[in-house]
Amino acid sequence: MMDPAIVASAVTHTFGSGPTAFTALHAIDLEIRPAEVLLLIGPSGSGKTTLLHILGCLLHPTGGSVVLHGKPTRSLDEDQLGALRLQHFGFVFQAYNLFPVLTATENVMVAFDLMGVSKRVARERACELLTMVGLGNRLDAYPSQLSSGQKQRVAIARALAGDPQILMADEPTAALDAENGLKAMELFQLLAHRQQRAVVIVTHDPRIMHLADRIVRIEDGRIAPEPAAAPVSPPLAAGAPS
Amino acid sequence: MSEQSIDILRLHSQRRALPQWHSGMTLLIAWRNLVHDRVRLLVTLIGIAFSTILMGLELGMLLNFMHTTSTIVDHAGADLWVTAHGVRSVDLATPLEERRRFQTLSIDGVAAAESHLLQFAFWKKPDGVRETVILIGVDPHAQMGLPWAMLPGRSIHDALSIPDGVIIDRLYAQKLGIDHVDQLVEINDHRARITGFTDGIRTFTQSPYVFTSLRNARLFAGKADKDITYVLVRLAPGQSPDVVGASLAARMPDADVLTPTRFSNKSRSYWLFTTGAGTTLISSSILALMVGVVIVAQTLYASTMDRLPEYATIRAMGGPRSYLYKIVIKQAVIGGLSGYSVGITIVVLLAYLARNSSSSPQVPWWLAGGIAGITVLMCIVASLVSLSKVMSIDPVKVFR
Numbered sequence: 047m048m049d050p051a052i053v054a055s056a057v058t059h060t061f062g063s064g065p066t067a068f069t070a071l072h073a074i075d076l077e078i079r080p081a082e083v084l085l086l087i088g089p090s091g092s093g094k095t096t097l098l099h100i101l102g103c104l105l106h107p108t109g110g111s112v113v114l115h116g117k118p119t120r121s122l123d124e125d126q127l128g129a130l131r132l133q134h135f136g137f138v139f140q141a142y143n144l145f146p147v148l149t150a151t152e153n154v155m156v157a158f159d160l161m162g163v164s165k166r167v168a169r170e171r172a173c174e175l176l177t178m179v180g181l182g183n184r185l186d187a188y189p190s191q192l193s194s195g196q197k198q199r200v201a202i203a204r205a206l207a208g209d210p211q212i213l214m215a216d217e218p219t220a221a222l223d224a225e226n227g228l229k230a231m232e233l234f235q236l237l238a239h240r241q242q243r244a245v246v247i248v249t250h251d252p253r254i255m256h257l258a259d260r261i262v263r264i265e266d267g268r269i270a271p272e273p274a275a276a277p278v279s280p281p282l283a284a285g286a287p288s
Numbered sequence: 289m290s291e292q293s294i295d296i297l298r299l300h301s302q303r304r305a306l307p308q309w310h311s312g313m314t315l316l317i318a319w320r321n322l323v324h325d326r327v328r329l330l331v332t333l334i335g336i337a338f339s340t341i342l343m344g345l346e347l348g349m350l351l352n353f354m355h356t357t358s359t360i361v362d363h364a365g366a367d368l369w370v371t372a373h374g375v376r377s378v379d380l381a382t383p384l385e386e387r388r389r390f391q392t393l394s395i396d397g398v399a400a401a402e403s404h405l406l407q408f409a410f411w412k413k414p415d416g417v418r419e420t421v422i423l424i425g426v427d428p429h430a431q432m433g434l435p436w437a438m439l440p441g442r443s444i445h446d447a448l449s450i451p452d453g454v455i456i457d458r459l460y461a462q463k464l465g466i467d468h469v470d471q472l473v474e475i476n477d478h479r480a481r482i483t484g485f486t487d488g489i490r491t492f493t494q495s496p497y498v499f500t501s502l503r504n505a506r507l508f509a510g511k512a513d514k515d516i517t518y519v520l521v522r523l524a525p526g527q528s529p530d531v532v533g534a535s536l537a538a539r540m541p542d543a544d545v546l547t548p549t550r551f552s553n554k555s556r557s558y559w560l561f562t563t564g565a566g567t568t569l570i571s572s573s574i575l576a577l578m579v580g581v582v583i584v585a586q587t588l589y590a591s592t593m594d595r596l597p598e599y600a601t602i603r604a605m606g607g608p609r610s611y612l613y614k615i616v617i618k619q620a621v622i623g624g625l626s627g628y629s630v631g632i633t634i635v636v637l638l639a640y641l642a643r644n645s646s647s648s649p650q651v652p653w654w655l656a657g658g659i660a661g662i663t664v665l666m667c668i669v670a671s672l673v674s675l676s677k678v679m680s681i682d683p684v685k686v687f688r
Contacts, residue, residue, distance in 0.1 A: 099684050104604060125608065128683075132606025143601035147320035152313070159313035160607045168313075204605075 051115060051134075051212050051244040052078035052101055058109030059096055070096045072267045073110065078212065083231075083238045083245045085255065088264035095216065097264060098248050102135055102214045103127045115211075132160055136205030138215035142197045144189040150176055150200045151185045157207030175203040179233060195226030202233060212244045213237060219251045231257045314611060318618035321591055322626075329623075332587040336627020336663065337634065339580025343659050344635030346573040348649025353569065355650065356492040357559045358552035360406070360424070363489075364433045366520035367529050369551045370401075370536060371544045377558040378551065379422060379493055381406040381517035388543060389519045395535045397527035402426070403502055404433045404518040407509040408495065412474035413465030420495040421464070421475070425505020425516075432520040435499040439485045441469060446483075448501045453483030459646050460496035461485065475508045490646055492559060577666060585670035588620055592674035596681065603683035612678045616671050624667030628660050 057074040060067050070093040078084060078101060086094040099105040100112060103119055104127070112119050114134060122130065131137075144153045151172045158168035176185055179199040189197055198218060205213055213234065219227035231254045238245045238259070247258075255261065263270040322329055355362070360378050361369065370392055372382040392401040405425035410418045426433045428448035435455050438444055447455050454475070456464060466473070471482045475498070491497055500508070506515060523532055529547050536545040546554070560566030592599075599612050635651055642648040 102604075104684050128603070128606040128608060130606070131604070135606070137601075137604055139601065139604075141597065143597050145317060145320075145595075145598050147324040148317065152316065156313050156317070156602070157605060160602070160605060160611065165312060 048080045048242070049116065050077040050079050052076075053113040054078075054097075054101060054107075054110065055113070056110035057097070057100055057107045057112065059093075059100060059105070060108045070267050071100070071107070074264075074267075074269060076101075076262065076269065078244045078246055080211065080244050081238055081242045082259045083234055083247065083257065085258040085261045086246065086248045086264060087250065087255075087261060088270070090250075092264045093267040094248050094264040098214060098216065098246065101246060102137065102212075103130050132208060134210055134212055136202075136208060136210035136213045138198070138201045138205050138213065138218050140217040140220055142189070142201040144197060144200055144204075146189050149186045149188055150181060150192065150196075150203075153189070153200055154204045154207055157204045161208055171207070172203070175206055176200065178206075179203045193226075194221050195223075195229060198222060198226065198230050199233070202230070206237070210243070212246065215245070215247045217249055217251070218247060219249065219254055224253055227251065227253055228257075314614040315618050317615050318622055321595060321615070321619055322623055325591075328587055328590065332584065332623050333627045333630060335583030335587070336580055336624055336667070337631035339576050339583070339666070340628050340631025340659060340663055341634050341638075342576030342579070343573050343662065344632060344651060344656075345638065345649050346569050346576060347655060347659065348635065348639060348651045349647065350566065350569040350573070351650040351652070351655060352490070352647060353492060353559070353565065354556045356490045356647075358555040359489065359491075360433075360497070361548050361552045361555060363436050364404075364520055364548065365522075366432045366548060367523040368521035368533055368536065369546045369548065370519035370521065370540065371546060371551070372517070373542055373544050375544060376562075377555040378406070378518075379491075379555070380558075383511075384516050384518065384543065386514045386516050388540060389516070391539055392519050392521055392536060395532060395539055397524050397532040397535070398521055399524040399527075400431060400522040402430045402432050402520045402522075403516040404520050405502055405505045405509070405511065405515065406517045407505065407511070409476045409498070409508055411464055411496075411498070412477075414473070415465060417465075419464060421498045422491065422493070422495050423475070423505045423508055424497055424499050425502040425509075426499065427502050430520075432522060433518075435484075435486050435489065435497075437487045437489060439487050442484050444484070448483075448499070450481060450483045452479055452481045452504065453500065454480045454504070455484040455486060455499040456482060456496060457489045458485045458487055459490060459644065463646070464496060476510065478508050480504070480508065490648075494646065577662065580663065581666050581670045583670075584620065584623060584667045585673050587623070588616065588667075588671050588674045589677070591619065592616060592677055596677070599678060600681050600683055603681050609679060609681075612681070613675060616674050616678060617668060620667035620671035621664055624664045625660070628663040631663075632656055632659065 054074055054076045057071055058069065059071040060069040062068055074097060086097060088094045100107050106120065114130065119127065119130065151169060154172035154175055155168040158171060173185055176182060179202055181196060181199050184192060184196060192200065218230055222230060234245045234247065235257060237243045358378065370388055372384045375382055386403055389401045389403050392398055407423045409421055409423045411421045412418050428445050434444050439458060447453050456466060461467065466482055469482055473480050489497055506513065523529060533545045533547065602611060639649045639651045
């Protein structure tokens with residue numbers, strides 16, 4: 047078994063201080079493993095997004111520790127955390143957050159640009175990634191010319207630009223129809239199972255539960271007792287993009 | 289920071305060290321942000337161009353203003369000027385006796401001293417209407433204080449040697465009712481003859497300069513033979529203006545001895561700061577600058593607010609704040625330079641069209657360059673509000 051990508055130990059997070067303080071997470075212990083699609087589920091306000099922030103090095107917990115590839119992150123400042131995110135994480139957001147003024151290729155190139163990759167190389171790699179996610183014929187399309195599912199794929203290609211070991215997605219299927227939602231999940235499965243990446247997804251979407259390798263339910267800032275055995279992923283369709 | 293944490297960053301920096309050439313995506317994003325919204329771009333360009341035109345014309349007029357108020361001093365070729373005590377501007381001359389010229393010649397280091405008479409007079413046009421003019425009387429054989437920029441025709445010496453000859457500038461020929469050489473006019477009821485034209489000797493007071501011989505000037509102005517207004521001094525080679533000027537001042541304590549630079553500045557300052565004209569031009573320029581800042585700031589702010597989710601995404605991905613600063617500042621600079629290019633083209637065109645008028649804005653290359661610098665600086669200042677917004681971006685907002 048591979049070493050965990052992230053180990054969160056007794057992670058606690060409290061917003062504010064004094065009488066108005068609110069503890070969103072209570073002593074969470076969680077491991078994020080490579081080659082696994084992990085779903086974080088739970089009702090609104092349960093703390094799953096805060097947990098995602100902490101696991102994604104966007105936020106330091108007020109208590110406990112986060113260890114990334116065996117290295118603790120507590121002492122890193124904001125800029126150093128940013129550098130870590132750039133190297134180790136890929137993020138996919140619910141609203142995609144693509145630059146509307148840039149083409150699909152250019153949106154992916156921005157991620158390469160942040161890493162100091164030359165424009166020529168960035169363009170080549172961006173095209174490769176977009177082709178990999180099935181958008182080889184929409185390279186020069188602007189976000190306004192793409193469907194929601196296609197925008198989602200551009201966002202995934204952008205998240206993969208840094209070849210991250212960990213992918214984090216926030217409600218990635220919320221704005222997609224069933225077919226596109228399924229396609230997105232199949233892509234996440236592919237990235238996890240074939241490329242050994244850890245994939246963490248925050249979701250409310252019951253349609254994708256059966257595609258997870260593991261489901262963690264957060265309730266009132268705590269990990270709820272595990273339900274029945276985690277569902278087994280169905281085999282990927284033979285024609286899935288690779 | 290723990291050793292383990294440092295290891296993580298070292299690993300990261302090694303990875304970044306491979307292909308390190310900046311691709312210029314920030315420039316592309318800045319450009320696309322600008323051109324994406326055509327209406328907003330148009331407003332930005334019009335605003336900056338308007339600001340540039342205002343600044344260019346106001347500062348160009350100010351430059352013209354400054355040059356014309358001291359043009360007689362600047363072109364006289366004298367090393368020192370001796371004036372009556374307290375003269376505030378070259379055009380506002382007060383009488384001086386010609387013995388000052390002889391006193392000047394008696395000072396060591398003076399190579400030449402020439403009399404110069406400047407006096408307002410009335411010019412009667414052929415239609416009987418009178419205009420005020422400024423008579424300038426110089427000896428036809430003088431080395432200093434002569435008219436310059438003569439149009440082809442008689443030489444300065446010949447034109448001034450004709451008994452009733454006067455030289456005017458072609459810019460004011462129409463104003464003075466003149467259409468050809470040798471035309472006869474009246475100055476203070478004395479007959480005068482146009483014997484030559486200069487090209488581009490403008491006057492600030494709008495009373496045209498009329499060059500004539502010292503003898504004619506005295507005649508036209510009703511002055512006695514001993515009356516002059518200035519003594520123009522040329523120093524012997526190697527003599528210091530300060531040293532000789534001090535000797536002259538000691539010799540003539542009731543007169544002022546000024547270097548051309550000082551007299552020029554004194555003349556400019558008088559019109560700039562004791563009349564409303566200079567203040568108006570300067571305040572208009574500042575106002576134009578402020579209009580530009582407000583327009584650019586408003587446009588950039590709106591554009592930045594539109595892009596906040598994308599900027600937050602970049603921060604969440606691990607992009608540094610400096611990356612976002614580059615986008616905003618480049619956007620400001622591109623907008624500034626684009627608007628400036630439109631504006632300065634119009635300014636240069638207007639200056640060209642007004643080249644034959646009596647008050648044409650002057651737009652030398654250094655002024656155009658200076659306005660470009662000010663415009664870019666103005667745009668960067670205008671981007672500060674947007675930058676503060678970018679600084680406050682919290683990357684976790686991207687998940688909300």
